[in-house]
Amino acid sequence: MSGASLPVSINSPVLRRAGGKPVVSDQGLDSTETGEQGSILTANDTDMKSGNVLLHGAAMTPSPILLWRLKILLFLAWGISCCKISWDSVMRMSADLRDLFLYEAFLYYNPLLLMTLTVFLWGVNLWVFAQSSVNYAKVFDLDHNHLTHREVWKCAIWMIVVVPTSMTAYLYLYSHGEVSLAASQPVILYAIIVMVLIFPFDIFYLSSRYYFLRTLWRIILPLQAISFADFFLADILTSMSKVLSDLERSICRMVNHQVATIAWFEADSICGSHSVVIPLVLVFPYLCRFFQCLRQYKDTKEKTSLLNALKYSTAIPVIFLSALKYHVLPEKWTGFYRPLWLFSSILNSLYSFYWDITRDWDLSIFSRVFKFKNPNLCTNLFYGRIWVYYWVLSSNLVLRCTWTYKLSAHLRHNYITVFTITALEIFRRFQWIFFRVENEWSKMTSKSNSELVMEEMVKEEERLLGSSIHDI
Numbered sequence: 001m002s003g004a005s006l007p008v009s010i011n012s013p014v015l016r017r018a019g020g021k022p023v024v025s026d027q028g029l030d031s032t033e034t035g036e037q038g039s040i041l042t043a044n045d046t047d048m049k050s051g052n053v054l055l056h057g058a059a060m061t062p063s064p065i066l067l068w069r070l071k072i073l074l075f076l077a078w079g080i081s082c083c084k085i086s087w088d089s090v091m092r093m094s095a096d097l098r099d100l101f102l103y104e105a106f107l108y109y110n111p112l113l114l115m116t117l118t119v120f121l122w123g124v125n126l127w128v129f130a131q132s133s134v135n136y137a138k139v140f141d142l143d144h145n146h147l148t149h150r151e152v153w154k155c156a157i158w159m160i161v162v163v164p165t166s167m168t169a170y171l172y173l174y175s176h177g178e179v180s181l182a183a184s185q186p187v188i189l190y191a192i193i194v195m196v197l198i199f200p201f202d203i204f205y206l207s208s209r210y211y212f213l214r215t216l217w218r219i220i221l222p223l224q225a226i227s228f229a230d231f232f233l234a235d236i237l238t239s240m241s242k243v244l245s246d247l248e249r250s251i252c253r254m255v256n257h258q259v260a261t262i263a264w265f266e267a268d269s270i271c272g273s274h275s276v277v278i279p280l281v282l283v284f285p286y287l288c289r290f291f292q293c294l295r296q297y298k299d300t301k302e303k304t305s306l307l308n309a310l311k312y313s314t315a316i317p318v319i320f321l322s323a324l325k326y327h328v329l330p331e332k333w334t335g336f337y338r339p340l341w342l343f344s345s346i347l348n349s350l351y352s353f354y355w356d357i358t359r360d361w362d363l364s365i366f367s368r369v370f371k372f373k374n375p376n377l378c379t380n381l382f383y384g385r386i387w388v389y390y391w392v393l394s395s396n397l398v399l400r401c402t403w404t405y406k407l408s409a410h411l412r413h414n415y416i417t418v419f420t421i422t423a424l425e426i427f428r429r430f431q432w433i434f435f436r437v438e439n440e441w442s443k444m445t446s447k448s449n450s451e452l453v454m455e456e457m458v459k460e461e462e463r464l465l466g467s468s469i470h471d472i
Contacts, residue, residue, distance in 0.1 A: 078161070082168045089168075089175035101174070104260075106415050107253070108186040109167045111246040112193075114422055116159040118240065121430040123152035128434065134441045140229045145207045155205075163189070174260055183259035186250065219288050222295045228440055234292055235436075237285035238312075239403070239429040242422050248281045279323040286315045304359070311351050317344040349401045356396055361435040362442065392431055399428035 093101045126149035129136040137146055147155075166189045173182035196204055197213065212233075218224065219234045237244070252271035253259055293309035296302070321341040325333050403425040 078165075082164050086168050086171050089171040092175040103415060105167060105170055105174075106419070107246060108170070108250045108259075109163060110415070110419055111243045111250065112159070112163045112189070114240070114243050114419075114426060116156055116163060117423060118236075118426050119152060119159060120156040121426065122433075123149045123156060125149075125430065125433050125437075126152060129437065134438050136437055136441075139437055139440050139444065140232070141227065142211070143207065146211075147205060147208045151205065162192075170260075179260045186259060187254050190251070190254070219292070222288075222292050225299055226292050226296050231289075231292060232436070234285065234289045235432075236429060238289060238315075239425050240422075241282045241285050242418065244285065245278055245281045248277060249275075252277070274326045276323075279319050282319045283316055286312045286319075308355065308359070311348075311355050314344065314348040314351055317341075318348055345401075349397075349403075353397050353400050356400075356432065357393070360432070360439065362439045392435070396428060396431065399424050403428070 090098060090102065126136065126147075130149060136142075140146075166185050170182050170185040173179075173185065197209055199206075199209070215229050215233050218226075218230050219237070222230070249271050252275075256270050258271065290309050290312040293305045293312065297305035297309070318341065321337055321344060324337050328337060402421050
């Protein structure tokens with residue numbers, strides 16, 4: 001019996017290793033035991049060799065944690081290098097020209113840095129929505145190719161790297177006398193950004209880029225029914241009106257070949273403080289939002305749309321009264337126009353704050369957005385906490401007032417203060433987004449639930465009518 005040859009099943013644990021394919025000898029069922037054992041040993045040896053190769057390859061591949069740490073080290077080294085080179089470049093300038101030198105460099109890169117902050121905070125918004133019950137993709141009517149928070153953060157990281165690198169190159173070249181090369185740095189950067197936005201090929205998130213550009217076009221020309229995405233992006237643009245104004249000044253200097261000069265401090269400079277284009281650019285997002293409200297009233301006949309349009313119209317006197325400082329005598333500005341400007345600023349701030357609380361937000365569902373699907377530290381910290389109410393209401397009121405103050409044209413040379421206030425306004429809008437999108441999602445869900453109830457009632461009525469007719 002010991003010398004008999006037994007048939008071996010393909011599913012035998014001897015022949016099949018975990019995750020491997022069955023190995024069968026070429027010989028028939030009457031093969032000798034020695035031949036079968038040789039075949040089995042050969043298969044096992046082959047599998048062991050393959051396993052060793054896989055283990056060796058896995059050992060050669062860096063772990064994700066190691067790659068992440070390497071990226072952080074490279075990022076820190078890059079950041080320290082940029083700071084060191086920029087500081088040395090600024091210190092090379094004479095003391096009387098240093099402030100002007102920083103001021104001009106700040107003009108070109110300040111808008112892009114603030115845009116980077118906006119993109120990063122938008123990624124945070126999307127991350128919170130993804131963790132909560134708010135379906136932001138349905139709110140904005142996005143397709144399945146829309147950007148997730150990780151992809152938005154990738155865009156922000158690229159901007160964080162590219163913009164300061166270009167700024168460092170500008171400072172270094174300018175301080176070392178390479179004026180023409182320094183002047184080309186912001187021009188090249190702006191050209192790259194425009195090319196990335198309009199690039200027609202299916203790279204760099206083509207569908208998302210074109211969705212953004214189409215929405216911008218609908219904001220500029222509201223010739224069709226206004227969607228929530230149109231309202232939403234136009235509101236964000238009102239918070240970035242100063243960014244758009246700085247962009248206009250930067251492009252104006254590039255077009256007029258004034259980059260890497262200090263000519264814009266002269267009174268007769270084309271792109272200087274006396275330019276009438278500056279208040280026009282500041283007021284443009286508010287005008288777009290104003291006409292959107294009028295178009296909405298035309299489509300829906302809702303009177304609240306007219307009240308909303310009135311809110312945006314209150315920003316127009318704030319901007320143009322402030323711009324008059326550069327076109328009237330100082331005594332006339334202080335005695336007549338400045339009190340009017342203060343009154344219009346207070347009116348716009350209080351009206352906007354009231355509208356945020358009563359219309360854009362719904363305090364009955366105020367913190368539902370922080371009730372994540374998987375409870376964690378953020379849920380415990382924010383959801384159901386009374387201090388969240390107080391913080392959002394108070395910070396929204398204070399930042400509304402400071403933002404209106406910053407819209408003033410006579411503050412444009414205080415670039416550090418203006419940059420700080422603009423960044424705070426972007427942060428205020430970042431908070432506003434949570435509750436505005438949540439409110440819209442709640443309206444959509446309540447409307448869909450009402451439609452389902454009505455549909456069930458109609459079906460039940462039809463069923464009852466059908467049964468009564470049958471009985472007759």
